[in-house]
Amino acid sequence: MKTLPAVDVAIIGGGWVGLLMAKELGQRTSLSVVVLERGGVRTPDEYLIDMDEVDYAVHRRMMQDFAKEPFTIRHSAKDRAYPLRQLGNFLPGDGLGGSGEHWSGLTKRFLPHTFEIYSKYIERYGAKKLPEDHSLQDWGITYRELESFYTRAEELIGVSGEAGNIQGKLNENGNVFEGPRSTQFPTPANKVNYFASLFRDATKAMGYHPYANPSALISTPYTNPDHVTRPACTYCGFCTGYGCMIGAKAQPTNLLLPVIQKHKNVSIRTGAWVRRISHDGESNGRVRGVTYVDASGEEVFQPAQLVFLASFILNNPRLLLLSGIGEPYDPNTGKGTVGRNFTHQVLAHNLVTVFLDKPLNRFMSNGAGGISIDDFDADNLDHTNLDFMGGFILRANNDTGLPISSFGVLPASIKSRWGAEWKKAGIEHYDQTTTVAFIGEHLAYKGNYLDLDPTYKDANGDPVLRMTIDWRDNEREMVKFATAKALDVVHQMGITNFTPYQGLHRYEGTRYQSTQIRGGTIMGTTPETSVVNTYLQHWQFSNLFILGGSTMPHGASIGPTLTMLSQTLRTADAVVGRYLKHPGPLV
Amino acid sequence: MRRREFLSWSASGVGGLLIYSTDLKAFVSLAQHGAQAYRLRFFTDEEARIVGAATARIFPTDEAGPGAKEADVVTYIDRQLAGPYGYDCRRYTEPPFEDGPPEFGYQGKESPREIYRDGLKQLAGLDQMSPNDQDAALKKIENTIFFTMLRKHTIEGMFCDPMHGGNRNLVGWQLIGFPGPHMSYYSDIDTHYGVAFRPKPITLQQMSGLKPNPMEDGKCAKMHRAEGNK
Numbered sequence: 001m002k003t004l005p006a007v008d009v010a011i012i013g014g015g016w017v018g019l020l021m022a023k024e025l026g027q028r029t030s031l032s033v034v035v036l037e038r039g040g041v042r043t044p045d046e047y048l049i050d051m052d053e054v055d056y057a058v059h060r061r062m063m064q065d066f067a068k069e070p071f072t073i074r075h076s077a078k079d080r081a082y083p084l085r086q087l088g089n090f091l092p093g094d095g096l097g098g099s100g101e102h103w104s105g106l107t108k109r110f111l112p113h114t115f116e117i118y119s120k121y122i123e124r125y126g127a128k129k130l131p132e133d134h135s136l137q138d139w140g141i142t143y144r145e146l147e148s149f150y151t152r153a154e155e156l157i158g159v160s161g162e163a164g165n166i167q168g169k170l171n172e173n174g175n176v177f178e179g180p181r182s183t184q185f186p187t188p189a190n191k192v193n194y195f196a197s198l199f200r201d202a203t204k205a206m207g208y209h210p211y212a213n214p215s216a217l218i219s220t221p222y223t224n225p226d227h228v229t230r231p232a233c234t235y236c237g238f239c240t241g242y243g244c245m246i247g248a249k250a251q252p253t254n255l256l257l258p259v260i261q262k263h264k265n266v267s268i269r270t271g272a273w274v275r276r277i278s279h280d281g282e283s284n285g286r287v288r289g290v291t292y293v294d295a296s297g298e299e300v301f302q303p304a305q306l307v308f309l310a311s312f313i314l315n316n317p318r319l320l321l322l323s324g325i326g327e328p329y330d331p332n333t334g335k336g337t338v339g340r341n342f343t344h345q346v347l348a349h350n351l352v353t354v355f356l357d358k359p360l361n362r363f364m365s366n367g368a369g370g371i372s373i374d375d376f377d378a379d380n381l382d383h384t385n386l387d388f389m390g391g392f393i394l395r396a397n398n399d400t401g402l403p404i405s406s407f408g409v410l411p412a413s414i415k416s417r418w419g420a421e422w423k424k425a426g427i428e429h430y431d432q433t434t435t436v437a438f439i440g441e442h443l444a445y446k447g448n449y450l451d452l453d454p455t456y457k458d459a460n461g462d463p464v465l466r467m468t469i470d471w472r473d474n475e476r477e478m479v480k481f482a483t484a485k486a487l488d489v490v491h492q493m494g495i496t497n498f499t500p501y502q503g504l505h506r507y508e509g510t511r512y513q514s515t516q517i518r519g520g521t522i523m524g525t526t527p528e529t530s531v532v533n534t535y536l537q538h539w540q541f542s543n544l545f546i547l548g549g550s551t552m553p554h555g556a557s558i559g560p561t562l563t564m565l566s567q568t569l570r571t572a573d574a575v576v577g578r579y580l581k582h583p584g585p586l587v
Numbered sequence: 588m589r590r591r592e593f594l595s596w597s598a599s600g601v602g603g604l605l606i607y608s609t610d611l612k613a614f615v616s617l618a619q620h621g622a623q624a625y626r627l628r629f630f631t632d633e634e635a636r637i638v639g640a641a642t643a644r645i646f647p648t649d650e651a652g653p654g655a656k657e658a659d660v661v662t663y664i665d666r667q668l669a670g671p672y673g674y675d676c677r678r679y680t681e682p683p684f685e686d687g688p689p690e691f692g693y694q695g696k697e698s699p700r701e702i703y704r705d706g707l708k709q710l711a712g713l714d715q716m717s718p719n720d721q722d723a724a725l726k727k728i729e730n731t732i733f734f735t736m737l738r739k740h741t742i743e744g745m746f747c748d749p750m751h752g753g754n755r756n757l758v759g760w761q762l763i764g765f766p767g768p769h770m771s772y773y774s775d776i777d778t779h780y781g782v783a784f785r786p787k788p789i790t791l792q793q794m795s796g797l798k799p800n801p802m803e804d805g806k807c808a809k810m811h812r813a814e815g816n817k
Contacts, residue, residue: 048795051768054747055802059672067809070679073691082687082694085679194780234771245770359783363765364772398776403746403765417729418645418738419722427651430763431783456681510692 001291001299009033010290010304012274012319015098016561017547017568018310019256023226024572026263029580033266034302036292038273039095042253047243053402057241062102064092064312069458071314073509075470076447077331083456083464088510090344090517091241092312096270097252099312099515104240104367105216105249106559107159109150112143112179113378113391114441114556120379121389130389131474135341135444139553140525140534143179149566151182154214156565157250158222158230161185161214175211177374187222190215190233190369192398195360195434199396200371202492208373213395215368216250216561226259237400239367249367271295275460277307277323282540287325293460305583306575309521309546316550317450317520318465325541326531329449331468337531339450341519342467343555346392346440346475347504348514351486355411355497356432362401369398376485377557378441388477390441393557394486399434409433411497436486438501439514440478442555450520470507479504516559518552533587535574536567542585545571625662625752628669629700634707635661636714642741644721653758660744663753664703667740670803673700674810699736706733748791750799760788768794 009025011018014037022035055061064087072081093099113120118136121129130136163184164174189212192200200210217233233248247254260266274292278301289303309316320326320338327336374380377391408417408426410433416422453466483500490498524530527539536551538544547568549560556563574586627635642655642664655661667673675698684696697705709728713721728734744753746760748767754760760767766786775784791799 049791049797049799051794052748052750052791052799052801054743054751058743059677059802061802065677066679067675067677067807075688080685082685082691083679083681085692085694086677088692191777193776197777197780232773234773235776236769236771238768358781359764361775361779361784364776364784401765403760403763404743407742407746407763418725418741420647420649420651423646423649423654424651427763430765455683456679506688506690508690510690 001301003301003303006289006303006305007032007034008304009306009308010302011035011308011310012277012290013037013098013309013311013315014039014096014252014268014270015093015310015312015548016100016252017564018308019097019252019260020565020568021308021310021547021572022266022268023256023259024569024576026260026266027226028572028576030265034304035266035268036272036274036290036302037096037268037270038292039098039270041270042096042101042243047245050242051236051238051245053404056238057402057405060087060091060241062093062095062241062243063087064094070456070464072453072456072464072466074466074468075506077468081453081455081466081468084509089508089513090515091512092314092515096257096268100252100561101243102241103515103561104559106213106368107154107157107161107216107250107562108214108558109178110143110556110558110563111177111374111378111380115139115142115146117554124379125383129383131443131445131472133446133472135446137444137524137529137553140523140530146563146566146570147179147182149569150562152569153562153565155186156224156226157216157255158186158218158224159214159216159562160187160190160219162189162212164209164211172209173211175372175374176209177377177380185214187218187220190217190219190366190398191235192369192371193360193362193365195356196369196371196396196398198493199436199489202489203371203373203394206489206492208375210371210373213368213370213372214562215366217244217248217366217368218250224255228255228258230254233366235364235366235369235398237363237365237402239365239400269294272300273460274311274319275322275462277309277319277325277544279323279325279541285541286543287541306543307545309544310548313517313549314450314465314467314520316546316548318452320521320531321452322462325538325544328451331447331449334446337522337527337529339520340529341444341522341553342448342450342469342517343442343444343519343552344469344517345514345555345557346390346442346471346478347501348439348516349437349512350435351394351438351479351483351501352436352490353409353499354434354436354490354493354495355429356434356495359431360401360434362399362406362431362434365398365400367398367400371396376482386477386481388474388481390443390474390478391557392438392440392478392482394482394489395437395439396434397437401431401434403430406430406433412499436489438479438482438486439557440475440482441557443474444519444554445472471504476504514559516549516555518549518555518560521546521550522553523551524553533585535586536571537586543583545575547571627665629673630661630665630668634703635665637707637710638664638737640714640716640721641710641725641737642744644718644725645738645741646745652762655741655745657755657758658745658753659755660741660753663744663747663751664740666752666803668700668703671805671807671810672803674698674807674813676807676809680809693732695732702733702736706731706737709733748799750791750801751803757788757790767791770794
């Protein structure tokens, strides 16, 4: 094994949070920083030729190669696990920028309730109202503490939206349920397509509070505080699952990379697949650096004073487990923290499929855009007489109607799946079909967790990560309730031909849901129930910080990216302002 | 694998006129412009005829418009099976292989190439049958992995960018009013509410002015190993 000269900082993973930390350290310190990215280089230029549904949506060209590293999955600790042999329920990105290159750009703050879910529930409903085997806990920080970092992250991206609550002053055109904001969004809201406009009118007439989704696909040209300028979104329709050909979608490679490249103290090594974080045991309290395999297959040890673990959500807990850092979570005893509180979102796709009698021009679209209502999210509705806890959002997306994935979604009256009748109906309904979509908050449960698989190995011979996850009746009841509410909206829109979701059964590994999985190395206020403190610093190894969605104690309904970026900025401030002066625990 | 000429088509993209011989021995195109040969990369002649017959029943040519035949779905599938997808380059193929619950997806060992090769044996002679008999034969295998794949690939071949070999002359996109990739709908997305807006379909190459590099033309270690084993 080759040992390289020591650096001050090693960052594992060149996605959103890894590159954001690299940018902050590059701008604000003279530390030597190396980013270790196992995938290849990505440049904005290549996105002009990615507008191809076969290679990018069917074959998922931008995503992690499951031939080299899959995950395994089972429904409970009693079952045997099977490999997810091909990408399905979530899509980790591959290469520089990670999943931040192909994301949909939904850039919403979490509602304040999210961060204090446990204590707020106890206060309002008492402990008996929570599902029996839940493992909910407060996050250890509040919305108020994070607000200024949310503002900075929004200014970095240039998020498009309309504020619903500026310092307590409500605006009915924005989301009146959002936490108080210090300022307006940097750019105005995205335009919406026809169906989203129908959804907005209907929900408004019903007394709900529709708002345009906050979006990282900016509505007007914007120059951020780092002097990075991006153009406006053109609604080309090749968005989620694709890189943006003009850079209107905020992506790590168009937002962070140009700034990083100006700072000579930061270098990025691609093709560097980190296998271990090295340490001399917990008593020492420090990690020594990282070991990786480079593109030529050689093992390399990179000593570092400070390590940021910023890989894909699932690879963060996996690297801790492979490195023997922290105690693996045991669902039987409740002891151990690594792998605990693994969550996804509930469903996150169509709840009611609707068949209209007018063309929708679905090819004009963007990923994040559209209209949502938060009237049922977090604890905005009283759960006292409901059979579930957790909130949900109903939405009409600026739905993309790319033909391979959309053709053949038909009313129940059409029974055939191929042949003349199916073809005729497919042509007729192709541009007149869309959905009322749903995203639900996923509570944390004692039995949903992550550990190393005993059987299957990755291309390096290391055990792959095993996911143990299933839905509970809580989620099934949530979907049932949400379907009824969505049908009310569909009726209000005057739509008579529709197919409601058939109900939630077992957790599926095959159908795409979202890439917004979370947990495994969660943050918190004590080392007994969390892996990192609220500065995302490891409790036992004080020179190890863990960034990203793996630190989130449960699955808020909306996507985690903006919150991940905000927390990373908070960590950067704490590291630059306090840790570098006095290395050691920040809490 | 034997490589031989099977199809020929107009190399000029949009505008070629296609006519098929009735006995389905070979697809014949009367190109308005220069013709270009396509050599089968995976299928044998016989297999290609069966796939041609089957996909033409899945997505028939009828009064509702052109179908799999005009879109040249066979070429699309042949190229996919000859490339990384056919060899499972991006699928985890380490043992043990055990049947699992359907929620966790296909757990089998067989690659798409193997599934096709086996599946097509069950459809031997399909190209010689009457349409009714063809439908009956397909009905029998409707619930197999092979048929699920064939149906999925037919849709892909109907509506892919023509650089992949299907959707020839953009017949698929024209059928459903999909315009292909365009740079901008900035002033259109909110100005055609409820009214059909149908820009002229164009290909990725026409839009970008760049030469695309479809995945099926790539290679992976599994393909090199398979070739070495021959």
